[in-house]
Structure formats: structure tokens, C-alpha cells
Amino acid sequence: xxxxxxxxxxxxxxxxxxxxxxxxxxxxxxxxxxxxxxxxxxxxxxxxxxxxxxxxxxxxxxxxxxxxxxxxxxxxxxxxxxxxxxxxxxxxxxxxxxxxxxxxxxxxxxxxxxxxxxxxxxxxxxxxxxxxxxxxxxxxxxxxxxxxxxxxxxxxxxxxxxxxxxxxxxxxxxxxxxxxxxxxxxxxxxxxxxxxxxxxxxxxxxxxxxxxxxxxxxxxxxxxxxxxxxxxxxxxxxxxxxxxxxxxxxxx
Amino acid sequence: xxxxxxxxxxxxxxxxxxxxxxxxxxxxxxxxxxxxxxxxxxxxxxxxxxxxxxxxxxxxxxxxxxxxxxxxxxxxxxxxxxxxxxxxxxxxxxxxxxxxxxxxxxxxxxxxxxxxxxxxxxxxxxxxxxxxxxxxxxxxxxxxxxxxxxxxxxxxxxxxxxxxxxxxxxxxxxxxxxxxxxxxxxxxxxxxxxxxxxxxxxxxxxxxxxxxxxxxxxxxxxxxxxxxxxxxxxxxxxxxxxxxxxxxxxxxxxxxxxxxxxxxxxxxxxxxxxxxxxxxxxxxxxxxxxxxxxxxxxxxxxxxxxxxxxxxxxxxxxxxxxxxxxxxxxxxxxxxxxxxxxxxxxxxxxxxxxxxxxxxxxxxxxxxxxxxxxxxxxxxxxxxxxxxxxxxxxxxxxxxxxxxxxxxxxxxxxxxxxxxxxxxxxxxxxxxxxxxxxxxxxxxxxxxxxxxxxxxxxxxxxxxxxxxxxxxxxxxxxxxxxxxxxxxxxxxxxxxxxxxxxxxxxxxxxxxxxxxxxxxxxxxxxxxxxxxxxxxxxxxxxxxxxxxxxxxxxxxxxxxxxxxxxxxxxxxxxx
Numbered sequence: 001x002x003x004x005x006x007x008x009x010x011x012x013x014x015x016x017x018x019x020x021x022x023x024x025x026x027x028x029x030x031x032x033x034x035x036x037x038x039x040x041x042x043x044x045x046x047x048x049x050x051x052x053x054x055x056x057x058x059x060x061x062x063x064x065x066x067x068x069x070x071x072x073x074x075x076x077x078x079x080x081x082x083x084x085x086x087x088x089x090x091x092x093x094x095x096x097x098x099x100x101x102x103x104x105x106x107x108x109x110x111x112x113x114x115x116x117x118x119x120x121x122x123x124x125x126x127x128x129x130x131x132x133x134x135x136x137x138x139x140x141x142x143x144x145x146x147x148x149x150x151x152x153x154x155x156x157x158x159x160x161x162x163x164x165x166x167x168x169x170x171x172x173x174x175x176x177x178x179x180x181x182x183x184x185x186x187x188x189x190x191x192x193x194x195x196x197x198x199x200x201x202x203x204x205x206x207x208x209x210x211x212x213x214x215x216x217x218x219x220x221x222x223x224x225x226x227x228x229x230x231x232x233x234x235x236x237x238x239x240x241x242x243x244x245x246x247x248x249x250x251x252x
Numbered sequence: 253x254x255x256x257x258x259x260x261x262x263x264x265x266x267x268x269x270x271x272x273x274x275x276x277x278x279x280x281x282x283x284x285x286x287x288x289x290x291x292x293x294x295x296x297x298x299x300x301x302x303x304x305x306x307x308x309x310x311x312x313x314x315x316x317x318x319x320x321x322x323x324x325x326x327x328x329x330x331x332x333x334x335x336x337x338x339x340x341x342x343x344x345x346x347x348x349x350x351x352x353x354x355x356x357x358x359x360x361x362x363x364x365x366x367x368x369x370x371x372x373x374x375x376x377x378x379x380x381x382x383x384x385x386x387x388x389x390x391x392x393x394x395x396x397x398x399x400x401x402x403x404x405x406x407x408x409x410x411x412x413x414x415x416x417x418x419x420x421x422x423x424x425x426x427x428x429x430x431x432x433x434x435x436x437x438x439x440x441x442x443x444x445x446x447x448x449x450x451x452x453x454x455x456x457x458x459x460x461x462x463x464x465x466x467x468x469x470x471x472x473x474x475x476x477x478x479x480x481x482x483x484x485x486x487x488x489x490x491x492x493x494x495x496x497x498x499x500x501x502x503x504x505x506x507x508x509x510x511x512x513x514x515x516x517x518x519x520x521x522x523x524x525x526x527x528x529x530x531x532x533x534x535x536x537x538x539x540x541x542x543x544x545x546x547x548x549x550x551x552x553x554x555x556x557x558x559x560x561x562x563x564x565x566x567x568x569x570x571x572x573x574x575x576x577x578x579x580x581x582x583x584x585x586x587x588x589x590x591x592x593x594x595x596x597x598x599x600x601x602x603x604x605x606x607x608x609x610x611x612x613x614x615x616x617x618x619x620x621x622x623x624x625x626x627x628x629x630x631x632x633x634x635x636x637x638x639x640x641x642x643x644x645x646x647x648x649x650x651x652x653x654x655x656x657x658x659x660x661x662x663x664x665x666x667x668x669x670x671x672x673x674x675x676x677x678x679x680x681x682x683x684x685x686x687x688x689x690x691x692x693x694x695x696x697x698x699x700x701x702x703x704x705x706x707x708x709x710x711x712x713x714x715x716x717x718x719x720x721x722x723x724x725x726x727x728x729x730x731x732x733x734x735x736x737x738x739x740x741x742x743x744x745x746x747x748x749x750x751x752x753x754x755x756x757x758x759x760x761x762x763x764x765x766x767x768x769x770x771x772x773x774x775x776x777x778x779x780x781x782x783x784x785x786x787x788x789x790x791x792x793x794x795x796x797x798x799x800x801x802x803x804x805x806x807x808x809x810x811x812x813x814x815x816x817x818x819x820x821x822x823x824x825x826x827x
Contacts, residue, residue, distance in 0.1 A: 026307045047322050055339055058420040063470040071474070078793040081720025081802030 325415040326436055327449065327456035329429060331466045332501075332678045336420055336459075338429055338443070338511075340436075343392040343416035346401050346409065350380050350387065353408030357381060360406055364389065367400050391434070392416050417443075423508040425469045427524040428462065428500075428624070428676060431511035440514070440522070442676060445623045461678045463499035468492055471793040472502045476762060479786045480506055483767035483777075489525035489655045490786075491761040492794065495663040495750070497679045498672035500622075501758070501798075503527075503656065527620050527627045530652035531763065534730030535590045535712075535779075536748040537648030539700060541599050542587060543665055544610040546696045550601045554584040554703060555816040564593040567640035571596050574778075582816040587703050588711035590727065592647045599646020600639065607642050611651075613691045614661050614671065620654045621673040630657060648728060655746070659761045662748050666756040669697040701808040705753045709810075710817065716749055716784035718791040720802030724756075725749030725787065727779035732766065742766050745779035749787045752800050754808045762786045 070076045085091050329338035346368075353360060361376035368390055371379075379387055390397065391414075398411055417432045430441015437451070438444035442462065449455050472490045480488045492502040505525040509517035523529065545551040560577035563570050573593050577585070586594030599607065611617050611632075619629040631652040633641040644650040653661075656674060664671045669692030672685065679685045704724035707713045712727045728746040731738040746763040750756045762783050773781035795802065 023307065030307065044322050051322070051339075052341065055336065055341060055418065055420055058336060059418070059422075062421045063424060063466055064422060064474075067470060067474055078789070079796065080792075081718075081804060084720075084796070084802050086801075 323453065323457045325456075326417065326432075326451055328459035329442060329450070329462060330459045331425075331462055331464045331469075332499075333465065334459075334461075335466050337425060337462065337464070337466065339418050339420065340415045341418045342413040343418075344395065344398045345391050345412045345414050346389045346393050346398065347412065348380070348387055348389055349408050349410060350382055350384050351408075353380055353406060355406050355408075360404065360408075363404055364401075367397060386410075417511075419511045421466060422512060423510045424466060424473065425462075425464050425502070425504065426509045426511045427505045427526065427626075428464055428503055429511055430624075431509075431514040440626065441511075441524075441624060445625050461680070463494075463501060463676055463678045464503070465501045465797070467797050468794045469502040469504065471797075472760075472762075472790050473504045473506070473508070475786045475790045475793070476504060476506055476764075477508075479762075479764060479767075479782060483764060483770060483773075483782045485764040485767040485782075487520070487525055487765035489529065489761075489763045489765075490790075491526055491656050491659040491759075492790075493659045493663050493674060493759050493761075495667040495756050495759050496672075497685050498660070498663060498674045499679055500656070500659075500674055500676050502794075503676075505529075524624070524626045525763070525765070526655045527622055527624055528654070530628055530631050530654050531744050531746075531765075532649055532652045532730045532733065533655070533658055533744070533746045533748075533763070534648040534728035535592075536658060536726050536728030536746050537645070537651070538587065538590065538595045539665060539704060539726055539748075540610070540614070540661060541595055541602065541607075541646040542583060542703065543692055543696050543700055544607065545598045545602050546699065547610075547692050548602060548606055550598065551583055553816075554582060554699070554813045556583050557581065558583070558586065558594045558597050560586070560591055560594050564596060566596065566600070566643055567638070569640055571643065584703065584706060584813040584816040585818065587726075588706050588817055590707075590712050595647040596643035599643050602642070602646070604637060604639060604642045607645060608637070610691070611645075613689075614664055615673070616651070616653055616657055616661065620657055621660070622656060623676050628654060630654070648730060655761050655763050658746070658748055659759050662750055662759040662761070664691050665700060666697060666750045666759065668694050699812055701750075701753050701756065702810050702812040704750060705808050705810065706813045706817065708749075712778075712780045713747065713749075713784050715780055716747055716787040718751070718788045718795065720804050721791050721795045721800060722752040722754050722803075722806060722808065723749050723787070723791055724751070724753035724808070725760075727784060729778040729780075741777075743777050745777065745783045747779055747783045747787045749791065751791055751795060752806070754806050757800060758794075758798060760787055760790060762790070 085094075324340045326340045328336055328340070330336050357380040358377060361373050361380055364376045365371065365373040389401075389409075393401075401409060402411055415436060417436060419426070419429060419431075426441075428441055430438055430443040430445075432443050433439050438447040442460065443450065446460055450460060472492055476488045476490045479485070488504075488506040490502065490504045491500060493500050503526050505523070507518075507521045509521045514522075542551065557580050560573070560579065560581045562576040562578045563572055565571075571593050573591050575589065576593070577589070577591060581589075581591065581594060583594070583598070585591070586598075608617070615621055616630050617632060620627040633645070633650055641650050660671075660674050663674075669690055670688035671691045672688040675683075677683050701724060704726060705722065706724075707726055708717050708723050713725050716725055716727075717723050726748050728748070730744045730746070731740065732742045732744055733739075734742060744763065744765055745767055746761065749760045749762075751758055751760070764783050764786075767777050767782045769775045769777045
């Protein structure tokens, strides 16, 4: 009964609610749109500011001004043709490390006449009287080396020098200088007794002492012998041998 | 309404009538009421609908008009890399409304004269006392000045912003860009040529992209300017062009102008020497003669021999060489040492008709084909074009062309022989490359490479060589025509270069107007001494930017020319 009599009221109320809802949706849309427009206009304003700033920077840093600085203040000029590299290989060539020629250059010279004796190194026992140091060396190295005896010995050279303390380095130098002064067999002979004494002691001590030190000490006699053994082809390949020399020192 | 009647009997018919009247009246009233109601309801409905419409689709009150996109009042001009060359900014303008000034006019005039000393105090006072309603005091005022004027606090002073054209790179490529008048309409250069495009609201939103590369332009301008100062030349011009597309990467004319203040420029500075000026460019023309002769079959090989005496009498005139051979020489030698006598004989063999045909095909007989309005057309002998003129044109005298036309000719000769009209607009999707037309055969174009490389390697253009960039080219020293006579001392020197010569990509033209001799040049004013180093310096700067790899081991195929050159003579003093 009541429902029927209030039906029209309900109808009106529901219509009003629906209309209100629609209006609210529309209002919401309008406000969203307004906010969007606000953002858009702010973007445009920011773009305008950026444009102004870009223009200012571009004007202050104009090419003629840069030219004035580059040519006047910094005295820059165009790169020459040989300053361009064609690829990573040419670039890597520029970064190639300098090998320590100051240590090895005299060695090669001194060893050149001694080349005749190199095969004798391969057979240590059959040496003459003058090759006593080489014989000693072979005792030390025979344990590890099988074939490339001279190569490995040389390999130990740069590392040994690098690792050794200043003392040992100087010792090595003195030995070299000796050999350099008296080239050839004479040098080998004169150096022989001293080297023999030196090399004897480490041979005894080496098993007891640490690996590094042993290597260092053995290096002293080695340096000279090695130089004698390998004449030239080894000099320009220090990087390759550093790996080998590590192995050998570790083994020793 | 009716008076009460005493007799009831007689009332009935009256009443009946009355009822009928009332009915009618009521009906009319109802009708009118209805009508009124409908009208009102209609209005209400209309308003309601409008409100609904506005609520749904309308704009809100706070909407800002015209900021939805950033469209400048005049379009930007940018270079091929997008760097702005011309922009419109909002500049401050200071103006005065003399009739609205309420403060002390004398005091105001004094203050204005202090701040803006371009007018005196009396002039300001006279302006303020005049009955003008508006007068500009300063356009494009600095912010500091605006602040100071604002601090005066006079309501009669108007400080406003108005769009103003700014060229951020100042004088860079000024002759290409041109400038605008105070109302923002282009009056020179690309501003003038594309005024419609730049000011039309539909198109001004997109910048106008030029083919100019501002770095190349700067390098060319700098090198030319220093050469111009060094040799005290009265003017200079330069062009760098892409041989395959005809795009002008740099074009300059010196003395320069500052388009930000075009009023300060002299008429001489406003003159665009690269497109408006036509010059007899001398020996730079010789490669065209040789190429024409090769394509026509007159020259079979660079070893073909011509008699080159010390002076050649021809058609009642005598042709000289600055450094004569005095013997028989080959085409390669004629080019290497830039012999007028040799080239004249080649041109004579070629003949007038064929020469005219080729020059027309290369675009040398018409106006300079470029977008700029500041352009002229080549000067030719016209009706006087006889056999002797054919000979002189063969070595570059008697025909005057613009430097840009020369660049165009070299581009045609070295891109495989195809002519593309030069353009200042970047070639891209919106501006595709128009189809070219063949002028020279590919074979001729290929063979000419070695010939011009020879000139730079061994001949007159040695100072133009940029090591590693395989520069080829030709020097040209032309006597200037002064009062109808060729001057013996005043020259126009030019150099037309192409690089890299083993696969030509760019052509460069440099020209100096009236260079003077210096100590460095041992008294010479020929092109090999003054303008060739400009080309060398510019190429070594721009070639890496343009992606040309220097390579000391590459050269064009020199076997075409080297066998035909005697190395006895080493002389750079002539062209």
C-alpha cells in the first residue's frame, strides 16, 4: 500500500540520484581534464624556459667564441693524419709495454761470441773445465726441465731480477758487467769460480728455505748462463715468459 | 462584471451567452498560457541542455588558450645537425605614452637620458611634451635596463615583450641565413626566400632544416678570414658542397655581417660574393675544358701532345703563359703547370658549339640555381662568342661565374658526371634528392680524378694538400677587370678542390678578392700561394667531421697521368 503510494516519490528520488550521479561523473571528468590541461600548460612553459636557456647557452657558447678559445687560449689545431687510428689493433700497439732492454741489451752483446758454447749446455756433464758454473746450473734445473733447457732458464731471468731485492740485482749486475768487460770464454772462466761458490751455497740451502728466496739466489748464476745460452730471439717476448718463469720458480 | 439584474427570468439567455463567452475567453487564456509556458519551458530546456553540454564537453573557466603547443611566432632555422641558427625570442621593449605621463617630465627626461644615452635630455623632454600617444624608446632592451627603467615607476612608461629574431651564432653563415626587418619579415637570405614558410602558422612549428653544417661553416669562415687578413684581401668567398647530392654544407662571403644588427653592415658586406658575385675564375675552368674534350673524343689520353710555344698567336691576339713550356707537352703537363696556351688549343679543337652545349648542360649559362633570392647569372661573351672567345673561355677568361656555380661544376665533374642542382635545404625524407641529369660520362669523371690529384701532388696546387686526405684540385689566378682592362697586378685567386680524390665526396671552393703579396709568398699573389693553404687548412679540419678517414696509403689511380709528366720542372709560381 505504502509502497504503491510512494512509488512516484521513489521514482523521482531515483531519477534525481541518477542525474546527480551523472553530473558527478561529468564533474569529475571536467576536473581531471582541467588538471591535465594544467600539466600540459606547465610542460609547455617548461619547454619555453628550456628553449630560452638553450638559446642563451648556444649564444654564449657560439662556435666563433669556441674558436677564439681553442685557437687563442689553448692553441689547438686540427689533428694530423697520423693521429687517427684505424682500429683497436693500432690502439693496442700504442699501449704496448716497453721491454726492459737496458738489462738485456748488454747481455746479448756479451753472449754473442759465446754462442758456440751453447750446445755444451745441453750436455752438462761433458763440459770442459771452464763450464763448471753451467754444470752446476744443470743440477738445479734438471729436475724440472726435460727438453727446452735454455728457454726456461732465460724465462726465469726477468722475473728473478724483478723479484730479487736490490742486493741480488746489483749482484747480478756486477756479474754481468764482469762478463761484459771480458767477453767470451775469458769472462766465463773468470766468473766461474765466484759463481761456483755462490751457486753452491744456495744449492744446499734451497730445500730448507722458502721457494722465492731460493729462486732469487739461483737466479744469480742463472742470469749469466741464460744470457749466454739464448742469444736474441727471446728478448722481445717478456710477457709470454713471465708466465713460464712463474711456473718454473714455483716448481723450484 | 455584469450588473446584477432584477429579473431572474430574463437572466438565462444572458447567462448562457455569458458562459459561452467565458468559455471562449478561458480557451484563449489557456492557449496563451500554454504558449507562454512552452516558451519558458523551451528556454529552460535550452539552458539546461546547454549546461549539460558544457558540463560534458565544455571548457572550464580557467582554461588557458594557445599554450597547448609551443609554436614560435616565426619558425626556427636549424642546421643539418639540428643546431639552431635563427630563433625567435621574446625580447623586452621599452616605450612611452607621453600623454599618460603623470610625473615630472623634466625629471623623467633626465633619468631616461642617463639610462639610454642615445638621445639627449632635451630630446627626451621634447618627446614627453609632444602630443604623441606612443613612442618606442628601445627595442630589444637588456634585462638590466628594463629593471632600471621599471624602477623609475612612471606609469606612462610601457615595458612589454615582443618577439624578436635572434641569430645565436651571430655572423656564422650570415649570408645564407639573411636577416629580418623590425616587423619580422625576411629581407635577405633564407629568411627572405622562405618567408612564407617561416611565418605561416601551419608550417612555422617545424624548423627549417638547412643543409649547412655549422662546424664546417665555422672552419671555412675562420680559415678564409685569417687568410683574408693575412693577405689584406678586400673580400673572400667559400663553398663546401656534397658532390653526390648538391647540398651546400658551408657557404660564406666575407666581409661578414652580423644579422642581429643588419643595419650596421655596409652594402659591400651585404653582397653575397658566393652567389651574387660573378668572377672570371681563371684556371679553375681548365678541367672542364679537358673533360669536355675527353667526352667529345678530342682528347684520347692524357698523353696526347700539344705544341706549347712561349706565346701563341691566335685570331689576332696573342696568348701567353706565366711560365711557358716552349716545347711539346702532354695534356697531363698542361694541367699540371696550368698552361693557357695548351688549354686554348684544346678549346679550339673542341669548338664553340660543343663548348656552349657543355657549359649549358653544366648550368653555367643561366642564373645560379639556388634557393636564395640574392643570386645572379653568369656573364658570357654572348653575341661576341667567336673562336678566340672559345679559346679564352677554355682557360677561364671571358666567362664570369659565381663561386657556387664553380662548386656545382666540380661536383658534376667528380660525382660520376651527374648534375644535381645545388640546394641549401637538407636532403632527407621531406626533401628528397631530385633525379640528376648526366653531363659527363662516368669514364671521364674517373680519369679526371688522377689529373687533378696530379696538380696537387706535383703541380701548382701543392700547398693545398692535406696529408692523408687525397686532395685534388686546381688553382686559378685571374686578372681582375678594372675599368675594362685586365690589371697586371690585381688578382682574384681561387682554388677548387675535391676530396678524397680516390672516391670524391666533397668539393671545396675558396676565393680571395685582391690578395696582396706578403713576405711568406715571396711577392707572389697567385692562388698557389694564398688560397691553396686555406683549402689545406680547412680540409684537415672538416674532413674528420665529415667522416673522411685520413689514409696515407691510398691514392687514386695515378697510372693514367704519371707516365706523361716530365719531372724536370718544379715550379709553383704560376697558375
